Amino acid sequence: MNDSPRPEGTLVLVVGPSGAGKDTLLNLARDALAGDDRFKFVRRIITRPAGGGENSAFAAEEAFQRLVAENRLALHWQAHGLFYGLPIIVDEWLANGDMVIANASRAILADARRRFPRLKIVNVVASPELIAHRLRSRGREAGDDIGQRLKRGGKLEAEGSDVVTVDNSGRPHVAAEHLVRILRSCALPVYAPRTVPTVRALLYLREVPTGTWHQGGDCGLPYLDKETSLRRPR
Ligand SMILES: Nc1ncnc2c1ncn2[C@@H]1O[C@H](COP(=O)(O)OP(=O)(O)O)[C@@H](O)[C@H]1O
Ligand SMILES: O=P(O)(O)OC[C@H]1O[C@H](OP(=O)(O)OP(=O)(O)O)[C@H](O)[C@@H]1O
Known part of the structure; x- marks a missing residue:
C-alpha cells in the first residue's frame, strides 16, 4: 500500500438550469464508473422528500438547520424554496484524494472556488424549449414551480476557465459519455x-x-x- 501523503482530490460540481439533465447524466455516469472507488457520487441532503430517481436524502428544515449550525455540511444553499446541502464526508473523501461528484447550484460557485482548490465545474446545457418540455414531462413540479425554475434557469450562469460544458440536447447516453470522459481524465490513476x-x-x-x-x-x-x-x- 502507498502510504505517501496524498494531494486533495478533485471536487466536480455538476450544475446547469433545472431540467437540463444533471441527475440523469449523474445516474448514467455513476453506473458507468461503478466498481472504480476513486469516484464518489454525493447524496445531497434536501428539504424535499427523496424520489424521482435523484440521489438525495430528506431532512426536515429544522434538522437541516442543525446540520448547518453543527458545521456538518461541506456546502449548502437555498433555491426553489428548498434547502440543499452536501454532507461533510465530502471533505474526508477529498482528503483521501478521491474524485467527488455532486449536483449543485450555480449560485455557490464563487464560494466553492474559495473553499476547494481543486474544483472542476461541469455545466450541463440544453435549449430553453427542450428544458421546458423536460420539466413538464418529469412531473415532479407543478405549473407555477416549473415557471419559476425556467425563469431562474436563464438568469444564472457558469463561466470561467474551470468550467466545461456538456451539451445534453441529444440522447442522454451521448452527454453521459462526455461527462464520464471528463471525470476519468481528471481522476488520479x-x-x-x-x-x-x-x-x-x-x-x-x-x-x-x-x-x-x-x-x-x-x-x-x-x-x-x-x-x-x-x-x-x-
Ligand atoms: N438527453 C435527454 N433527452 C430527453 N430527456 C431527457 C434527457 N436528459 C434528461 N431528460 C429528462 O428530462 C427531465 C429532467 O432531467 P433531470 O435529470 O431531472 O434534470 P435536472 O437534474 O438538471 O433538473 C427528466 O424527466 C429526464 O428523464
Ligand atoms: O441555482 P441553480 O443553478 O439554478 O440550481 C438550482 C437548484 O436546482 C438543483 O436542484 P433540484 O434538484 O431541486 O433541481 P433540478 O433537479 O430541477 O435541477 C440544484 O442542485 C440547485 O439546488
Whole structure:
C-alpha cells in the first residue's frame, strides 16, 4: 500500500438550469464508473422528500438547520424554496484524494472556488424549449414551480476557465459519455503514487504502452481508460 501523503482530490460540481439533465447524466455516469472507488457520487441532503430517481436524502428544515449550525455540511444553499446541502464526508473523501461528484447550484460557485482548490465545474446545457418540455414531462413540479425554475434557469450562469460544458440536447447516453470522459481524465490513476502529475505520468509511462494514453483530457493531462488505470503496474 502507498502510504505517501496524498494531494486533495478533485471536487466536480455538476450544475446547469433545472431540467437540463444533471441527475440523469449523474445516474448514467455513476453506473458507468461503478466498481472504480476513486469516484464518489454525493447524496445531497434536501428539504424535499427523496424520489424521482435523484440521489438525495430528506431532512426536515429544522434538522437541516442543525446540520448547518453543527458545521456538518461541506456546502449548502437555498433555491426553489428548498434547502440543499452536501454532507461533510465530502471533505474526508477529498482528503483521501478521491474524485467527488455532486449536483449543485450555480449560485455557490464563487464560494466553492474559495473553499476547494481543486474544483472542476461541469455545466450541463440544453435549449430553453427542450428544458421546458423536460420539466413538464418529469412531473415532479407543478405549473407555477416549473415557471419559476425556467425563469431562474436563464438568469444564472457558469463561466470561467474551470468550467466545461456538456451539451445534453441529444440522447442522454451521448452527454453521459462526455461527462464520464471528463471525470476519468481528471481522476488520479489508482496505483500510481498520488504525487505531482508529472511524476505520476513518468511512472506510468514506464509501465503501460504510451498508445493506451488518451490525449486532451479536460484537465489538460493525458489519461488512461478504466481497465488500464485499474491494473496494478508491474
Ligand atoms: N438527453 C435527454 N433527452 C430527453 N430527456 C431527457 C434527457 N436528459 C434528461 N431528460 C429528462 O428530462 C427531465 C429532467 O432531467 P433531470 O435529470 O431531472 O434534470 P435536472 O437534474 O438538471 O433538473 C427528466 O424527466 C429526464 O428523464
Ligand atoms: O441555482 P441553480 O443553478 O439554478 O440550481 C438550482 C437548484 O436546482 C438543483 O436542484 P433540484 O434538484 O431541486 O433541481 P433540478 O433537479 O430541477 O435541477 C440544484 O442542485 C440547485 O439546488
